[in-house]
Amino acid sequence: MDEFSSELYEALVSLDRLRAETLFQQAIGHKPPMQVIEELIVPALEQLGEKWNAGQIALSQIYMSSRICEDMVERVLPSMASGRKGHRHLAIVVLSDYHLLGKRIVLSVMRASGFDIFDYGRMDVDELVERVLADEVKILLISVLMLPAALKVKELRSALDAKGSRVRIAVGGAPFLFDPDLWREVGADAMGRTAADAVAIVHRWMEEMA
Amino acid sequence: MTSMQRVLTTLAHQEPDRVPLFLLTTLHGARELGLSIRDYFSRSEHVVEGQMRLLSKYRSDCLYAFYYAALEVEAFGGETLFIDDGPPNTGMPILRRSEDIDRLEPPRVAETSCLCRVLETIRRLKERVGDTVPIIGAAISPFSLPIMQMGFDRYLELIYEQPQRFDRLMAINQTFCVDWANAQLAAGATAVGYFDPMASSTIIPRDLYLKTGHRVAMETLARINGPTATHLASGRGLGIVDDIAATKTAAIGVSALEDLAEWKTATRGRLTLLGNLNGVTMRHWTATLAESEVRGAIAKAGRGGGFILADNHGEIPWQVPEDVLLAIRDVVDRWGCYPLDWVE
Numbered sequence: 001m002d003e004f005s006s007e008l009y010e011a012l013v014s015l016d017r018l019r020a021e022t023l024f025q026q027a028i029g030h031k032p033p034m035q036v037i038e039e040l041i042v043p044a045l046e047q048l049g050e051k052w053n054a055g056q057i058a059l060s061q062i063y064m065s066s067r068i069c070e071d072m073v074e075r076v077l078p079s080m081a082s083g084r085k086g087h088r089h090l091a092i093v094v095l096s097d098y099h100l101l102g103k104r105i106v107l108s109v110m111r112a113s114g115f116d117i118f119d120y121g122r123m124d125v126d127e128l129v130e131r132v133l134a135d136e137v138k139i140l141l142i143s144v145l146m147l148p149a150a151l152k153v154k155e156l157r158s159a160l161d162a163k164g165s166r167v168r169i170a171v172g173g174a175p176f177l178f179d180p181d182l183w184r185e186v187g188a189d190a191m192g193r194t195a196a197d198a199v200a201i202v203h204r205w206m207e208e209m210a
Numbered sequence: 211m212t213s214m215q216r217v218l219t220t221l222a223h224q225e226p227d228r229v230p231l232f233l234l235t236t237l238h239g240a241r242e243l244g245l246s247i248r249d250y251f252s253r254s255e256h257v258v259e260g261q262m263r264l265l266s267k268y269r270s271d272c273l274y275a276f277y278y279a280a281l282e283v284e285a286f287g288g289e290t291l292f293i294d295d296g297p298p299n300t301g302m303p304i305l306r307r308s309e310d311i312d313r314l315e316p317p318r319v320a321e322t323s324c325l326c327r328v329l330e331t332i333r334r335l336k337e338r339v340g341d342t343v344p345i346i347g348a349a350i351s352p353f354s355l356p357i358m359q360m361g362f363d364r365y366l367e368l369i370y371e372q373p374q375r376f377d378r379l380m381a382i383n384q385t386f387c388v389d390w391a392n393a394q395l396a397a398g399a400t401a402v403g404y405f406d407p408m409a410s411s412t413i414i415p416r417d418l419y420l421k422t423g424h425r426v427a428m429e430t431l432a433r434i435n436g437p438t439a440t441h442l443a444s445g446r447g448l449g450i451v452d453d454i455a456a457t458k459t460a461a462i463g464v465s466a467l468e469d470l471a472e473w474k475t476a477t478r479g480r481l482t483l484l485g486n487l488n489g490v491t492m493r494h495w496t497a498t499l500a501e502s503e504v505r506g507a508i509a510k511a512g513r514g515g516g517f518i519l520a521d522n523h524g525e526i527p528w529q530v531p532e533d534v535l536l537a538i539r540d541v542v543d544r545w546g547c548y549p550l551d552w553v554e
């Protein structure tokens with residue numbers, strides 16, 4: 001991580017919005033937005049994710065700082081702007097569960113990293129299958145908090161397979177952190193431990209699919 | 211020794227005859243009775259019967275009067291959404307806007323039917339077992355309840371952005387939590403689980419905890435007329451061990467994501483450890499795995515007492531089969547007898 005993004009990281013961990021804004025504005029002054037996102041924001045968000053995963057910072061810091069980044073980026077690169085990545089092929093959902101915070105954080109981090117992404121809110125399996133097919137989603141991010149909801153991914157996978165969908169599924173949320181093999185068991189294609197992992201997974205898949 | 215003697219001995223940081231086992235099953239009672247989860251929790255008789263059957267089947271060292279977390283939001287007027295294969299969850303937040311806090315009132319325990327059902331359960335269990343088996347009640351901490359009352363994202367924003375409203379919400383929830391915990395103790399509960407995962411370092415940084423949830427816990431626990439066990443519901447807590455000990459709670463639930471040996475070193479003689487079997491992976495444990503997990507936990511924290519073997523969350527998932535629970539029981543019988551000579 002370079003000096004600027006570690007400065008941004010520091011500003012974000014201490015929730016110093018003013019300092020974060022200043023750093024971002026300075027960078028935007030002499031580089032195109034997407035480059036600033038990739039060089040400044042994404043590494044700082046990755047760092048936040050790593051520290052949380054290691055138990056060194058807390059979720060409240062992740063949430064508040066992902067919102068700060070999302071706000072800053074939305075202002076220079078509004079949703080659906082032409083420079084955004086992933087438009088039309090990427091969706092996120094809370095499956096079966098009623099816990100929306102995990103998805104909210106991943107969404108903020110994805111948007112702050114320059115992606116456009118469909119927000120499906122909360123859905124059950126049948127409704128989700130229909131939407132994925134109708135929207136021709138290529139990459140689906142699923143967040144859950146409860147174990148029964150995590151196990152529903154399996155049902156979703158077979159329903160999608162039966163309809164011939166080739167969508168790639170990345171999952172995340174507490175049950176997957178407690179059981180590191182659960183994502184394979186339910187037939188997901190990847191699992192992310194942090195919201196920043198979602199960015200890395202989607203980048204990788206988009207390259208593979210290109 | 212009776213279960214009660216075993217548990218009291220370990221809480222006094224002495225070695226009982228054998229490591230106490232809290233097999234915290236709730237939903238499994240419905241399976242015992244062949245009822246849906248919703249039906250099961252609709253009558254105290256069901257839960258009493260379920261708990262008694264689980265007790266004779268697994269010989270756990272406690273009875274568990276916990277229904278489900280959403281119950282407390284139900285008491286505030288919220289909705290509970292049941293499913294067939296897991297614990298129910300709370301529905302739409304009761305506090306849709308932060309201004310709603312200004313008009314919020316604590317529910318009266320004695321006049322709230324869902325709470326009375328739990329109290330009735332405790333009374334009947336007490337009639338059945340007297341002082342031989344501890345009955346464990348549960349209360350969500352005033353600091354953690356708002357996650358369900360208002361939604362997690364808006365609660366985090368409240369903490370950071372509206373300290374006055376936050377204080378008001380804490381005052382209301384404290385009144386409720388103290389009344390609720392004391393009513394359970396009066397009904398016959400031996401101790402109350404104080405569920406406070408919001409305090410966990412997984413969720414908020416320590417400096418913020420000290421200004422918020424820690425203050426709340428100090429005040430609240432001081433007003434509860436009996437022993438409490440603080441539970442972080444599998445959130446991490448090693449960074450706040452001393453702060454938790456300062457609240458004078460008797461025991462602490464340890465996450466499977468942390469090392470029980472480190473906890474033992476940090477708390478010896480001050481806090482009884484409760485944990486830390488991973489309930490989520492327990493679903494597919496074999497007898498061999500059950501043996502290594504249980505022995506591992508006992509080896510790390512059993513010596514000297516101050517240890518109760520349990521899962522790391524305070525509730526064993528519905529998906530965990532009977533065989534696994536029996537295997538855990540069996541390993542404790544074979545390897546849990548003091549003086550634990552086999553431990554290096």
Ligand code: B12
Nearest residue numbers: 102143147172173174192195198278279297299300407444
């Ligand atoms: C705080 C907490 C509580 C609080 C508040 C819960 C809430 N949110 O409503 C209280 C005390 C009220 C509570 C109650 C319950 N809880 Co609870 N709780 C927790 C705890 C400690 C944190 C949960 C949380 O909200 N985290 C915040 C979210 C955002 O974190 P996260 O899901 O990990 O998401 C992060 C990453 O995983 C990732 N991520 C998330 N989604 C995605 C998606 C993708 C694609 C990617 C890449 C990444 C990603 O990014 C996020 C940010 O870094 C966890 C244990 C733990 N250590 O995590 C248990 C836990 C979630 N609870 C659990 C359970 C069962 C319950 C209850 C049902 C218990 C009961 N019988 O009543 C109730 C349900 C309450 C309700 N809402 O009705 C279980 C769920 C698993 C299971 N056994 O089924 C857990 C996992 C505990 C355990 N180890 O078993 N709980």
